[in-house]
Amino acid sequence: MNVVVCVKQIPxxxxxxxxxxxxxxxxxxxxLILDESDSFGVEMxxxxxDKAGGGEVTLVSMAPNDEVSGLRTALAMGAAKAILVSDPAxxxxxSLTTAKVIARSVERAGGIDLVLTATESTDGYTGTIPGQVAxxxxxxxxxxxxxxxxxxxxxxxxxxxxxxxxxVEASLPAVVSVTAGVVEPRYPSFKGIMAAKNKPVDKVTAAxxxxxxxxxxxxxxxQQIVSVEKAPERQAGEKIEDDGTAHEQIIAxxxxxxxx
Amino acid sequence: xxxxxxxxxxxxxxxxASSTLELLTKAREVGETVEAVYVGSNADxxxxxxxxxxxxxxxxxxxxxxxxxxxxxxxxxxxxxANSPDIVLFAQSYDGRDAISLLSAKLDKxxxxxxxxxxxxxxKVIVGTQIFGGNTLVDAEFEGEAxxxxxxxPKSFAAEPSGGxxxxxxxxxxxxxxxxxxxxxxxxxxxxxxxxxxxxxxxxVSGGRGLGSxxxxxxxxxxxxxxxxxxxxxxxxxxxxGWVPYAKQVGQTGKTVKPxxxxxxxxxxxxxxxxxxxxxxxxxxxxxxGEAPIxxxxxxxxxxxxxxxxxxxxxxxxxxx
Numbered sequence: 001m002n003v004v005v006c007v008k009q010i011p012x013x014x015x016x017x018x019x020x021x022x023x024x025x026x027x028x029x030x031x032l033i034l035d036e037s038d039s040f041g042v043e044m045x046x047x048x049x050d051k052a053g054g055g056e057v058t059l060v061s062m063a064p065n066d067e068v069s070g071l072r073t074a075l076a077m078g079a080a081k082a083i084l085v086s087d088p089a090x091x092x093x094x095s096l097t098t099a100k101v102i103a104r105s106v107e108r109a110g111g112i113d114l115v116l117t118a119t120e121s122t123d124g125y126t127g128t129i130p131g132q133v134a135x136x137x138x139x140x141x142x143x144x145x146x147x148x149x150x151x152x153x154x155x156x157x158x159x160x161x162x163x164x165x166x167x168v169e170a171s172l173p174a175v176v177s178v179t180a181g182v183v184e185p186r187y188p189s190f191k192g193i194m195a196a197k198n199k200p201v202d203k204v205t206a207a208x209x210x211x212x213x214x215x216x217x218x219x220x221x222x223q224q225i226v227s228v229e230k231a232p233e234r235q236a237g238e239k240i241e242d243d244g245t246a247h248e249q250i251i252a253x254x255x256x257x258x259x260x
Numbered sequence: 261x262x263x264x265x266x267x268x269x270x271x272x273x274x275x276x277a278s279s280t281l282e283l284l285t286k287a288r289e290v291g292e293t294v295e296a297v298y299v300g301s302n303a304d305x306x307x308x309x310x311x312x313x314x315x316x317x318x319x320x321x322x323x324x325x326x327x328x329x330x331x332x333x334x335x336x337x338x339x340x341x342a343n344s345p346d347i348v349l350f351a352q353s354y355d356g357r358d359a360i361s362l363l364s365a366k367l368d369k370x371x372x373x374x375x376x377x378x379x380x381x382x383x384k385v386i387v388g389t390q391i392f393g394g395n396t397l398v399d400a401e402f403e404g405e406a407x408x409x410x411x412x413x414p415k416s417f418a419a420e421p422s423g424g425x426x427x428x429x430x431x432x433x434x435x436x437x438x439x440x441x442x443x444x445x446x447x448x449x450x451x452x453x454x455x456x457x458x459x460x461x462x463x464x465v466s467g468g469r470g471l472g473s474x475x476x477x478x479x480x481x482x483x484x485x486x487x488x489x490x491x492x493x494x495x496x497x498x499x500x501x502g503w504v505p506y507a508k509q510v511g512q513t514g515k516t517v518k519p520x521x522x523x524x525x526x527x528x529x530x531x532x533x534x535x536x537x538x539x540x541x542x543x544x545x546x547x548x549x550g551e552a553p554i555x556x557x558x559x560x561x562x563x564x565x566x567x568x569x570x571x572x573x574x575x576x577x578x579x580x581x
Contacts (some may be wrong), residue, residue, distance in 0.1 A: 013532065017392050022399065036500060037513070039486050047468070074286070094370045119506070120513050122532070127411075127513075131329070131361025140442040141330070141362065144354050146505060156446075159327075160506055161354060164451035168327060170442040173460045179506035180513075222370045226386060227399040234538055234557040241550075242564025247573040250544060251562045257542055259463055259488055259521050260577065 001050035001150065003045040004106050005079065006117040007038040009063045009070030013122050022254030023218075024225040025092060026123055032063060034070035034151065037118035038075070039185035041178045045116050046078045046186075048150055056080035058112070060105040062090060062098060066199060075196035083109060087205040092218035095124075099132030101216075104209035106137060108202075114155060115175040119144055130177035140170035143177045262292020263346040263380075266407075268332055269296040269318065270351060274305040276313070277322045278460060279351035281419035284313040284413060286378055287349060288422055295319070295345070295426060297336060299355075301327035303429045312425040315420065318427040324434050327443045329358020334435040337366050340407055349378070350411045354572050360411050362440065370535055372400055373411040374518075386412075391532025393512070394538050414459055415539070456491050458508065463490030464519045466537070467498060468564050470526020470547055474503035480570045481525055487577045492574055493517065495527045511536035526566040529554030546570065 009032035018027045045057045059074050059082035066086045075082060083105045090101065090252065105114050115137075120127035134141030145157035146165060156169040160179055188196070206216050214220065240249060254260045265287035270277040276284075280296070287294040296315040300308060303320030310318050321335045336348070336359070348363075350356035352374055364371045377388030384401045387410050391398055402408040435473075458464065465488065467481035477498070485492040493510040494503070510517055511533040522540035527533060529545070529552055535542070540559055545558035546566045555561040562569055 013530070019391075019396070023576065040500075064403050074357075095362050095373075096368070096370050099365065119454050122513065125297065125513050126371075127357050128361035128364060128371055128373060130357055131333075132365045134440065135333075135365025138439055140440050141358070142327075142443055143329075143358055144506070158449075159354075161448075162457070162507070163453075164449040166445050166449070168443055168445050170444070174442075180496070180509075181502040181504075181506065184502065211419040222404045223372060223400050223402050225398055225400045226381075226384075231390065231395050231397050233395070236556050237559035237565065239550075239555055239558070239561035242562055244568075246546075246562045246564055246569050247576055250408045250546075250560065250569075250573050251576055253542075253544060254488070255520075257521055260580070 001051055001055040001113045002058065002111050003049055003055070004058050004060050004109055004112050004115045005038065005041045005045045005074070006102055006115065007042065007059050007061045007070060008035040008073050008121045009061055010035045010121065010123040011032065011066050016122070019228060023092060024228050028064055032067045034073040035118065035122050037120070037122050037180055038074070040118045040180055041116040041118055042074045042077050042079060043185040044148055044178050047183065048114070048148065052150060058083065058109045059100055061085070062101050063127060065093060066203060071201060072196045072257055073188065075199045076119055076192040078192060081200040081202070082093050082221055083202045083204060085204050085209065089206050089213035090217045092221055093130045093216055094221055095126040096132055097216050097220055099129050099136055100211060101206070101209060102129065102133050103136035104211060108204070108209065114150070116176065117177045119177050119179055130175055134175035137175070139174050142170055144179045145176050145178050146182045148176055148178065194224045263290060264293040264295070264344070265291035266345040266348045266357055267294065267296045267315065268309060268348065268350045269298040269306065270353060270355055271300055271302065271306055274302055276306050276309050277351065278346035278419060279353060279414035281313045282414065282417040283349045283351060286417040288314040290378060290380060291346070291551060297332060297339065299323050299332045307429050308426045311424045313419045314422045315427040316424070317430060319430050319432050321432045322434055325444050326437060326441050327358060327445060329355040330362060330437060330440045330443055331367060331434065332359040333362035334437050334440065335432055336363050338435065339432065346406045347408050347410065352411045352413045356411055359407055364409060369409055369410045371411065372402065375412040376408050376416040378410065378412065379538055390535050394535040413516050413539065415518050429564050455489060458491040458493055459515055459517055461519055463488040463489035463521045464493050464510070464517050465523040465525065466491055466495060466527060467525045468495035468527030469497045471498070472567055476567060477503055480566065483574055484523065484570060487574060492521070495533050523575055524554050525570060527554055528552040529557070
């Protein structure tokens with residue numbers, strides 16, 4: 001079974017984010033890392049291929065400046081190879097254009113049974129890529145999976161719902177988005193890290209994927225940021241050190257609010 | 261001429277979801293004509309409330325055992341062409357997200373998601389989002405031709421009835437779904453929930469890494485939530501760690517809550533979390549690290565070990581009841 005995992009390489013979420021003053025987009029010049037949200041999809045894909053007894057995991061990532069550091073992390077976990085789409089013409093792409101890039105990359109990989117994604121990225125968090133990619137490929141999309149099973153050419157998931165979960169099934173090939181925390185991503189071994197350095201990364205441009213540059217990136221953007229401003233700040237109240245009686249002050253606060 | 265706004269309606273049993281009522285209320289403010297599109301077999305049961313909140317009509321499609329977002333998006337392709345609404349609003353919910361993303365691909369139209377404001381500026385439609393933990397507000401406008409597709413985070417708008425008559429139900433034939441229609445729902449599992457829903461609760465108690473271990477979530481977070489007649493939530497860190505399911509996550513990639521009281525237990529206050537809860541009326545934070553950013557927005561901050569403070573709090577609350 002051959003699986004594509006969509007992975008995003010993002011600025012470290014632990015560092016404060018910044019916008020480019022001219023374009024109002026997230027600054028992504030520094031070192032990028034593998035979005036932790038995607039590590040669950042990578043792990044899930046490795047487990048599914050392992051269970052299927054054959055096949056491989058291909059990563060697909062769109063990133064500026066030929067960035068590979070996040071890809072190397074996922075390759076070190078065990079993915080076989082990667083397609084990296086890096087092209088200045090794609091800077092400023094909206095989520096639909098990004099989905100087009102991913103869908104074309106899945107076609108370029110060829111022979112793919114399953115595409116796994118996170119439910120949304122940590123930085124942009126538009127949350128529409130899984131459904132858009134499935135729509136563009138004409139494949140069924142099963143979203144918000146907390147469990148994924150593959151058997152006899154079908155994929156069955158437990159789909160998170162407001163009230164609990166649904167069991168949803170479709171035949172392959174299909175797109176599945178995986179919720180965080182559902183598998184424990186493995187730590188890359190030393191051997192894995194060394195091996196990742198030599199794994200193939202297929203670097204492609206928008207044109208290689210047959211995408212018209214005039215309809216991608218800034219040139220193709222069909223929405224525009226009109227203003228950016230600071231939100232009013234919330235003021236902090238009282239801060240106390242627990243000396244063993246802090247619960248009493250919490251009780252007093254709850255009484256004041258009349259919640260007890 | 262006033263705008264025609266459509267709302268992708270969702271249900272909570274035999275009632276419209278609260279997020280749907282919020283969208284209808286905003287649609288009334290922005291537009292002249294408000295209509296709903298609903299995927300489900302119980303549109304008649306919903307029509308009264310949908311009308312009361314402003315929808316004059318509801319287009320109803322039977323899901324036929326397929327994921328509602330898939331059916332909704334596919335049905336909308338023809339419905340939009342025939343009726344030309346100016347804006348279609350979706351909730352940033354599981355099914356709302358399915359619907360808007362598939363529709364975006366089918367129509368080759370961009371979307372704006374995670375909206376928390378919606379307004380008109382002349383003939384421009386502007387959607388506001390919050391970034392960097394809610395400390396920065398970004399307004400974006402659609403370009404190109406209507407209809408514009410936007411997903412709005414639940415709890416962004418108040419839901420207020422207008423006293424309208426029941427919406428007229430117009431049944432729409434199930435569309436040809438192609439391979440997308442293979443996404444069949446085989447079983448539905450409802451997990452027992454004691455107390456209110458996370459997004460509706462008056463009190464929300466959330467836990468984070470500072471709980472120390474997954475085993476502490478039940479006795480500290482769930483139990484305190486129960487005692488306060490509230491709902492329990494979580495930071496992304498413990499969802500990622502597999503301690504609790506995604507449905508409990510409060511924050512940018514989770515839910516937005518605006519309770520009367522939010523209690524953050526062992527949560528440091530990453531920007532990712534703050535954006536989902538900083539609209540709460542009152543915030544209590546309990547955290548070991550006195551420098552944690554959560555204290556910057558807490559009305560009552562307790563610097564201490566949550567595993568020591570919370571059991572005493574629970575004991576004291578139990579002694580009162």
